Amino acid sequence: MAEAVATRTSPLDGLIAGSVGVAIAQAAPAHRISLRVGADGIPALNKALGLDLPTEPKKSVTAKSGRMALWLGPDEWLVIDEKGDPMADVAGVDAFFSVVDVSHRNTAIKVAGRGARATLEAGCPQDVTDDAFPIGACSRTVMGKIEIVLMRTDANAYRIECWRSFAEYAFEFLSDAAHDCMA
Amino acid sequence: MSGTNRIAGKGRLVPARTVSFTFDGRRLTGVEGDTLASALIANGIHLTGRSFKYHRPRGILSAGPEEPNALIDISRSSNTHTPNVRATVQEVFEGMTAQSQNRWPSLSFDVGAVNNLFSPIFAAGFYYKTFMWPKAAWKHFYEPNIRAAAGLGVSPKEPDPDRYANRFIHCDVLVVGGGIAGLIAARAAAETGASVVVCDEQPELGGALHHEIDTRIDGQEGFVWAQEIGSELAGMDNVRVLTRTTAFAYQAQNMVDLVERVSEHFANPDKLVPRERLWQVRARRVIVATGAIERHMVFAQNDRPGIMLASAARTYLNHYGVAVGSNVAVYTANDSAYRAAFDLKQAGIAVPVIVDARSDVDAGLLAEAEALGIQVLTDHAVVDTKGGLRLKSVRIERVGGGKSRTVEADALIMSAGWTPTLHLYSQSRAKVVWDEESARFLPGKAVQEMVTIGACNGTDALDALLEEAANAGMEAARLAGFAGASGYRAPDAESLTSRRGALMGAAPGAGPETTVKAFVDYQNDVTAKDIRLAVREGMHSIEHVKRFTTNGMATDQGKTSNIHGLAIAADMLDKPIPQVGLTTFRLPYTPVTFGAIVNHGRDRLFDPTRKTAIHKSHEALGAVFEDVGQWKRPWYYPKAGETMHAAVDRECRTVRETAGLFDASTLGKIEVVGPDAAKFLDLIYTNGWQKLAPGRCKYGIMLREDGFIYDDGVVGRIAEDRFHVTTTTGGAPRVLHHMEDYLQTEFPDLRVWLTSTTDQWSVIAVQGPKAREIIAPFVEGIDISNEAIPHMSVREGTVCGAPARLFRMSFTGELGFEVNVPADYGRAVWDALWARAQDLGACTYGTETMHVLRAEKGYIIVGQDTDGTVTADDAGLSWAVAKSKPDFVGIRGMKRPDLVASGRKQLVGLLTADPKQVLEEGAQIVADPNQPVPMKMIGHVTSSYWSENCGRSIAMAVVADGRALMGKTLYVPMPHEVIKVEVTDTVFFDKEGDRING
């Protein structure tokens, strides 16, 4: 029997920030998989995951369970689940595909409030206006000097996923931008 | 009272709202809304600066961004002073400190003005012709003095306390310019529901309406209408109105960059409010309504304080309620100056004369002048002026000579016509075309999704302008996808102002036959004479003229001088203006602070700092960190009072005697998954992967197609179709990019996918005789006996209850494991392992010790022992290059003649004759130390350390044909000694390599 049982720590533990107009906080720990599969393998995976992987660019789906699947590329999805472990669900699937556990690779930050979009626009060059980036839209893009995965979860709410070692930068960038989000 | 020249009842400011500020130490009072320029003029001050070269006294020329003279140092505290601020743009605020520049000891008495006496010497380009003898004097005497005299303001000397912000936005229609045309276009576009951004560089919208009080729109004064439509626009959800915002760059695909002066006009801005904000706007359509800039008249002594543009005088009067003088003469070649004269006269200012260089002047204007009792001299020219620090009088002559008269005046306002503001248009890469009839450059064919309207488009007639603007707005919206045509109707408007008439180049009496000082570029002291000299010396391209004379290269970038310079050169060359060419405009339209461009990217946000999941534990252990790429890695862990050297010696010893913990998390990791995974790795690496059994690992080398080493690392086979690839720390991103490139474009049929897992895993290397003992209690589901997990194996199980990939491998030559656990568990696992390791007498070690230990074993570090010019064979790694494989990246490149030629530098070991002596990394190696410089260098030291375990120094080096020189003596010439070294193999410790199987 192991002497100690490890506990999870996040690079953003204890951090919160924001301003009048926007709140910035880290999201709950989650299971994540990077899913790579050709069209032929999708049905089997949909079944295993209990959702339909979006096949259109920038689209995401959220199952009743809260499990989210984000289209990142023509054969690439990021599946996020704060409860169940999708890794286990797809384990037995009989198809050619790649599933890699990236639960700890990413750290997620929630940005919410009237100034949320403006806060993002301080560093994200992509068009995130309502028509181009409606609720549910998601995309890999850049913010400041790092790569992020951006998902719009509500009218004034976004989820930002970045690699763990960039989380501190992402958080500080958003905190800095937050001061100017009502202009 | 806010200044003696403030006229009760004139202007739009509220006299009661006074602000006090200082100029060169003098406490003055202005009014809220004043620019520094208007406040100074109100206080009777025109003298605001000294020119760049001759240090001539200069006054305020303009009322806008084109200002060449009134450049002031502004500050609200010692660490916020900013040089070269245009007084005509900067608004005054309570407590502002304004200082004039480029003068000593004072503005009114400037020793530098002695240059003016030598001005005959200091003609354009004179410094190319002299200061050459004696040779050394340029560096030690001439240049230092020239440099000291040059430069305008003084650079800030303290870090900037202010913030800057950035915003990327997207809109359907961007309107640049908030004058009549821009406002109407914006309003028309907004009506359709299209998202509209309209920006203007001034604090209020209105553009020329600031001074054109005779323009009435929908029955009210134009300026009032502009404010109303402005607030109307601001009230619409789909419109963003940005004032104090200058569009300074027009980039590819309709990206326009704006800079907003957010808080520079406040007395005590909130520290969290940015000083400036950069707006990077991507617009579907752009409407450029940037107006036109008035030109000055180029005549003798046209630079005395009190001489200014007519429209500026009109602005100061009608907007700021300030008279530019008490006795104001007028010199023009354009109708618009008459309006300025009339407004002044009606405001009770004496206007002794209007001098018009033209012979045919609109009869209506002449009649109006007569009615107001203003004398007009047509076909006349101002040929000289008097007055030291302020204009006293002007001398007037009939064009072509004749008897002259002198007229007293404390101000002279002038207009040589209007130059369409085509900077942004030109930046969009479109060409300007010369319009002979109106004698000006106008927009040609747009090359991006943009239109030009209004004055910058040469549209003079008001009714035509109204229609053009309204149509442009609706059309832009339609093209942006808003079909529902705007129901907007342009307002009715009328105006008396005419801008007919233009004079380019020297005014009568300042022609080639004269030697008078007629300034073209005020700030750089370029006269018409200088431009003629440039042409005379063979500078026939306008670019040559510009560079030779520096015309148009001052901080105003030639907004008032370029056209004059061009005309004078054309006249000399006897060529039409367009044939001499117009210099194309580049960003920025007006100077932009570095801060605004850098915005958020300062200090901690300059570049991401990547830390491993275990970073806090390293800090707690007192680690000193090293920057490796963006990563912070523990370099060594000094105990109290320990030097780096002592710490590293201790760490090295402890690892080999007992064990050590090392954070290897920064190594790049890529998960390669799919039925063709092994086939893919066969193509990417030099060695073969098909036969590697699941559960086993192998060291792999990767080449570029040209045959040089690109990266290396250990690869573990987790399952038939799953590999765990590791790369160097710095190599991770480019290696993945390189792999994706080949996978997607060269081998797209392979069924394999790549996923970066660098940040997924924390990697804890446990190395040394007691490694197994340290990890044993924490490992579950893996038999860690030597038999069950031999060297170069990988198993999956749990460590501290966390799912783990346990690698049996070693970069130290000792028994070793690398514990991979999901990163969020990394710190907890490290702490647990460390607690036990400590009890067992082990240590933590950093990158320096890692380097020493691997060097003792002759393991290379790609990027240190190799650079981009080293082949696998050079590095002694031929054993890792498969002989039988038909293809892999680099298979052909590595066989090129020079890569297989003899004499290549090969990796070897070096031992100094004196074991205590440690070579310097990068030191060069020669065979004959007595040869003269330049010496023939046959190699260099790539790695060199004191090896505590070997009890001597060790080094690795690349040496020409090194492997054939084993045992030979070579030399390392240092500045003060020559070091003798012996060539050896690269393994210095445990040559048999038994320890690894511990």
Added chain:
Amino acid sequence: MRKYSIFAVAREAMRGHRGWDKQWRSPEPKKSYDVIIVGAGGHGLGTAYYLAKEHGITNVAVIEKGWLGGGNTGRNTTIIRSNYLYDESAALYDHAVKLWDGLSQDLNYNVMYSPRGVMMLAHNVHDVQVFKRHIHANRLNGVDNEWLTPGEAKDYCPPLNISKTARYPVMGAALQRRGGTARHDAVAWGYARAASDLGVDIIQNCEVTGVRRGVNGAVEGVETSRGFIGARKVGVVAAGNTTTIMDMAGVRMPLESYPLQALVSEPVKPIFPCVVMSNTVHAYISQSDKGELVIGAGTDQYTSYSQTGGLHILSHTLDAICEMFPIFTRMRMLRSWGGIVDVTPDRSPILSKTPVPGLFVNCGWGTGGFKATPGSAHVFAHTIARDEPHAINAPFSLDRFRSGRLIDEAAAAAVAH
């Protein structure tokens, strides 16, 4: 040629400078020349000058599609240094530095060569290793380059931020005191004036539209927008446009052309005494005699002939400048510009004969050509005159890309490990 001196200037001052003659003649092109140089930048004009001065070949034309000195010569940050790693590079660039020192007197034209020192900053252990390697190699090659501690670097350049808490603290610097700057326009004009005086025809606004080759394949001359001009030898010195010209001669080149941007600040009183470069933080900066901070940016990532680049490239550079010199955030960008730089696979230049008899090429200087101007011109003139490379430029041949004998300074600097 009227000699330039303070006395001449004083004399002219008396009569309103009306006595100066043209700095260079603007003749109509002759039917044919012994040598035609394509491209009137510093390297091309210099080549013509040395052909005439050192090799007695004066029947030379320099053909320029625009205005002389209007290409990269007039669009760079004028940095001069020779502390390169490889023997071949060090020899070439130091040959240039030796000529820079004394060029004003040689040309009787003040090119304002200002050896105020070029300081290259090391920000991590890897930089230190690389720079030490340079310093040792330079010393044994007789090229000055010395190591400075952070404190010494700060003394040499007071605005420098050497705080240990900086994102990439300064760990030291390599200083070449003979390095510095020169006045770029003056270099082109000085060579043009001196070459013209020796009989060289400088023909501006004349675009080469074709390269004519005889039956034996040898060069016979060039077709231009002003008609055919014959020549026994043609030297192509066209920087970013080299590929286009060489294509006309049927020679495909290992070149790609990228936009390179630079900018200057508004002028201020002397604040920055030397040239500072940082490869890790990526920026370089100096202050001109006029008082402007002269700042070099990187190239855009895509090939282009537009002489225009994106603001994000300038922004990236200014980030670095403000990181190293935080006092400059309130300074303003006054002017920016772009050049077209031709880059070879090993980022070293090509000064070489070509497979076409009589055709020579000088290109591939990438972002660093200005510093080499006199040296490059000098050895290229030798190559054309003698029909064989000078010992210094022999290694910079076109065929090195077949043999693999590259001169890859950047690769030698390797990558962070």
Added chain:
Amino acid sequence: MLLIHCPYCGEDRPELEFRHAGEAHVVRPDPISEISDEEFEAYFFIRDNPKGLTYERWRHMHGCARFFNAVRDTVSDKFVTTYKAGNPKVEIERGEDGIARVKGDGQ
């Protein structure tokens, strides 16, 4: 900053998301191990570097991560078209208006 149409994402995206990846349609010889030094030079070092229309590769590095091909005018920096990797080289023609278009696309 350029705006680039990603054929996989089906929309225009800012240049900051992309990485230029050199000349397009440079085919890796097969078998590469058999080619001559001249052929290797031609494949690995020689480039068209045209002044005008260029065929080039981009990768939507910080987007869908796909490599794709583009046709761009190196004088105006305007894109004529972009298309997926592996698709055949598109033919371009210049209309009377001087504007380059994919052959057959008409005005």
